[in-house]
Amino acid sequence: DMNGDHVYRASTTAPVNIAVIKYWGKRDPRLNLPTNSSLSVTLSQSDLRTHTTASCSPSFSPPDTLLLNAQPQPLSDARSQACLTSLRALRSALESTDPSLPPLSSYPLRLSSANNFPTAAGLASSAAGFAALVRAIADLYQLPQSPTELSLIARQGSGSACRSLLGGYVAWDQGTLLDGTDSKARLVAPRSHWPEMRALILVVSAEKKGVSSTTGMQTTVQTSPMFQTRATQVVPRAMREMETAIAGKDFPGFAKITMRESNSFHATCLDTDPPIFYLNDVSRAAIKGVEAVNEKAGRIAAAYTFDAGPNCVVYYLEEDGDVVAGAFKTVLGEKEGWTGEQGKAVKGAEG
Numbered sequence: 001d002m003n004g005d006h007v008y009r010a011s012t013t014a015p016v017n018i019a020v021i022k023y024w025g026k027r028d029p030r031l032n033l034p035t036n037s038s039l040s041v042t043l044s045q046s047d048l049r050t051h052t053t054a055s056c057s058p059s060f061s062p063p064d065t066l067l068l069n070a071q072p073q074p075l076s077d078a079r080s081q082a083c084l085t086s087l088r089a090l091r092s093a094l095e096s097t098d099p100s101l102p103p104l105s106s107y108p109l110r111l112s113s114a115n116n117f118p119t120a121a122g123l124a125s126s127a128a129g130f131a132a133l134v135r136a137i138a139d140l141y142q143l144p145q146s147p148t149e150l151s152l153i154a155r156q157g158s159g160s161a162c163r164s165l166l167g168g169y170v171a172w173d174q175g176t177l178l179d180g181t182d183s184k185a186r187l188v189a190p191r192s193h194w195p196e197m198r199a200l201i202l203v204v205s206a207e208k209k210g211v212s213s214t215t216g217m218q219t220t221v222q223t224s225p226m227f228q229t230r231a232t233q234v235v236p237r238a239m240r241e242m243e244t245a246i247a248g249k250d251f252p253g254f255a256k257i258t259m260r261e262s263n264s265f266h267a268t269c270l271d272t273d274p275p276i277f278y279l280n281d282v283s284r285a286a287i288k289g290v291e292a293v294n295e296k297a298g299r300i301a302a303a304y305t306f307d308a309g310p311n312c313v314v315y316y317l318e319e320d321g322d323v324v325a326g327a328f329k330t331v332l333g334e335k336e337g338w339t340g341e342q343g344k345a346v347k348g349a350e351g
């Protein structure tokens with residue numbers, strides 16, 4: 001480029017993913033290498049997402065900067081630096097094979113992100129955040145790497161972020177290598193395989209969570225006697241069963257494994273010393289609500305799952321939309337926690 005003030009820019013969005021087989025535990029905290037594989041459903045781009053713009057220019061002064069919802073955020077942490085360093089290295093490799101390319105890898109970066117949902121309330125904001133950051137810079141740098149290859153970079157930002165680079169039903173294979181090069185996202189099935197899947201997000205609390213996932217899972221690994229069995233036996237079996245259920249579009253199978261898996265994860269949290277409580281009374285009312293829906297339907301029409309916070313995600317099929325949404329209005333409508341500003345927020349999302 002002949003103009004020294006030229007600003008290069010790319011914008012993208014990355015969706016939230018909600019795990020049905022949970023990531024909880026690291027075998028390498030620096031590289032975010034997990035103790036077990038996990039599997040998630042990536043919500044539709046039209047629902048919960050992070051929008052990120054990445055720009056760079058020789059006219060920008062260092063250092064790199066990040067705005068999240070218009071607030072300056074630190075970028076000097078090891079995880080962000082791991083992502084930026086990896087992306088710059090890939091761009092630099094391109095530039096050295098093609099000297100006609102502008103040297104974007106040497107320019108300071110300006111990153112600007114916005115979530116359209118509460119940040120850090122157990123709604124997988126770090127997953128969409130790091131996925132969008134990696135995707136935006138990869139687009140800015142015109143990198144040829146596949147989403148799965150980019151998932152290796154996003155994983156270093158936040159483990160669950162690796163799953164948000166792919167749409168549909170996505171596994172994160174734990175891998176066995178010490179350098180983590182086989183610990184990456186894999187497409188289990190595209191959304192089009194089972195487009196009837198829906199997710200209802202019951203926002204119990206939009207507040208920032210008490211115990212961060214990073215800290216919580218490390219304490220669980222160190223103190224929970226149940227943890228080893230979960231990581232080595234319970235989850236590997238659930239992964240196999242879940243992949244079979246998804247392949248066969250077996251909703252009752254998908255639902256049973258999803259609920260059992262959420263309960264296993266939260267049991268392990270309770271088994272941590274000191275115990276970690278993510279569910280509250282409203283969360284437990286949501287579990288009862290799903291059980292009531294299934295009882296009334298005489299079949300499994302809905303499944304609940306909870307991450308590192310009290311908010312409930314209910315999976316169901318489009319054909320049961322009225323049954324599920326209707327039931328949640330009547331079962332939970334008057335319960336404390338659902339009547340406040342945040343408690344009312346009920347969002348239907350395409351799975």
Ligand code: 2P0
Binds near residue numbers: 022
């Ligand atoms: C998941 N969670 O699989 C599980 C379920 C929370 C419960 O991934 O330390 O924010 O950044 O790698 O990815 C939350 O963990 O943790 C998480 P880091 P992350 O979605």
